[in-house]
Amino acid sequence: xxxxxxxxxxxxxxxxxxxxxxxxxxxxxxxxxxxxxxxxxxxxxxxxxxxxxxxxxxxxxxxxxxxxxxxxxxxxxxxxxxxxxxxxxxxxxxxxxxxxxxxxxxxxxxxxxxxxxxxxxxxxxxxxxxxxxxxxxxxxxxxxxxxxxxxxxxxxxxxxxxxxxxxxxxxxxxxxxxxxxxxxxxxxxxxxxxxxxxxxxxxxxxxxxxxxxxxxxxxxxxxxxxxxxxxxxxxxxxxx
Numbered sequence: 001x002x003x004x005x006x007x008x009x010x011x012x013x014x015x016x017x018x019x020x021x022x023x024x025x026x027x028x029x030x031x032x033x034x035x036x037x038x039x040x041x042x043x044x045x046x047x048x049x050x051x052x053x054x055x056x057x058x059x060x061x062x063x064x065x066x067x068x069x070x071x072x073x074x075x076x077x078x079x080x081x082x083x084x085x086x087x088x089x090x091x092x093x094x095x096x097x098x099x100x101x102x103x104x105x106x107x108x109x110x111x112x113x114x115x116x117x118x119x120x121x122x123x124x125x126x127x128x129x130x131x132x133x134x135x136x137x138x139x140x141x142x143x144x145x146x147x148x149x150x151x152x153x154x155x156x157x158x159x160x161x162x163x164x165x166x167x168x169x170x171x172x173x174x175x176x177x178x179x180x181x182x183x184x185x186x187x188x189x190x191x192x193x194x195x196x197x198x199x200x201x202x203x204x205x206x207x208x209x210x211x212x213x214x215x216x217x218x219x220x221x222x223x224x225x226x227x228x229x230x231x232x233x234x235x236x237x238x239x240x
Contacts, residue, residue, distance in 0.1 A: 094130035104175035128164035
């Protein structure tokens, strides 16, 4: 028996219908953009994205993150594992399945553990959602990594990680509503910033928000002092 059920028609007809509508509106704009780009520029951009995904796959696979196992990258062609379901067919995306509450909690926990491992490896997915997570015999497998960002070198990394985690919360919360009140994204990033995040860190889903009120008068006094110092520094020095 499979551990999950596919939604009827979701793997074919419904996805095609939704993509056709989006494609009609995007086609004209895409054609205009393509005209402005040279073939060389397009090729370079595609190569850069492919290289980024290859690097991320190897890096995350080594860190124990559940991603498709890369087998080789030769002449611009990436060979990697076929992620399959219980019957050996291509694994469905999360968006194509219906889960029980227990399955949703289990898979959510697995994804959060992989998000932690990714961050410990220095990466944030940047576009994590039910559309780029597959479900194989053992659980979730994260895919689509060309936009992954360096956690320490990107100013938007914290926002992107929280968005990734919130997307997963919203999806799994459809089947297990109690997940909707969790704050794993803020908790994970706070541990990372404090240097206390490890691949096996135990998470609670809770985050203590800073409710301390700012002392406005004290803050304004500091600003005034800085302004006075700056004015004195810029004032011309006259010889006595």
